Amino acid sequence: MHINESAENYLETILILSKQLPVVRSVDISDTIGFKKSSVSVAMKNLRENDYIEVSKAGFITLTESGRRIAEMIYERHELLSGWLASLGVDEKVAAEDACRIEHVISAESFEAIKTQVLGR
Numbered sequence: 001m002h003i004n005e006s007a008e009n010y011l012e013t014i015l016i017l018s019k020q021l022p023v024v025r026s027v028d029i030s031d032t033i034g035f036k037k038s039s040v041s042v043a044m045k046n047l048r049e050n051d052y053i054e055v056s057k058a059g060f061i062t063l064t065e066s067g068r069r070i071a072e073m074i075y076e077r078h079e080l081l082s083g084w085l086a087s088l089g090v091d092e093k094v095a096a097e098d099a100c101r102i103e104h105v106i107s108a109e110s111f112e113a114i115k116t117q118v119l120g121r
Contacts, residue, residue, distance in 0.1 A: 003052075005104040008074045009033070010043050011052060014063055015071035023060040077103035077111055084118045 003011075013032055017024045030040045044061065047053045052067030063071055078099050085095035106114075 003050075003070060006043065007047060007050075007052070008070060008104055009100075010040075010047060011063065011067050011071035012074045012078070014053065014061055015068065015075055018063070025059050025061065029061075074103055077106065080111075080115055080118060081106075084114065 010029065010033075013029055014024055017028050017032060021028060026037060026040045026044055029035075029044075030037045033040075044053065044055060047067065048055055051064055052070065054062050054064055056062075078096075081102050082092075082096045082099035085098055086092050090098070
C-alpha cells in the first residue's frame with residue numbers, strides 16, 4: 001500500500017470531519033484545508049477510483065475500509081507525535097506542523113519505537 005502525502009492528508013481530513021459533522025461533503029473538505037473546490041474534486045475522484053472513499057449520489061463522502069485504515073494510521077501518528085513534541089517543550093503550533101510532516105515519512109518501525117517509548121509499553 002503506497003499512497004502519496006496529499007491523499008493521506010485528504011483521508012485524515014475526511015476522518016476528522018466525519019467525527020465532527022453528520023455528513024462530509026467536498027465543500028467541507030475545501031473549507032477545512034483551504035484548497036479550491038476544483039482541486040478537492042479531482043482529489044476525491046482519485047480517492048474514489050483507488051477505493052479509499054465512496055461518494056453517495058447526494059455527494060456525501062465516506063471512507064472505505066482501506067481508506068479508514070490509512071486515515072486512522074495517519075491520525076494516530078499525528079496525535080502521538082504532536083503530543084510528544086509538545087511534551088518536549090516544542091511550541092504546540094510548531095509541534096503540530098512538524099508532526100504533520102513527520103507522520104508521512106516515518107517508517108512503521110520507527111513510529112512503533114517512538115510509540116513504545118512515549119506510552120511506556
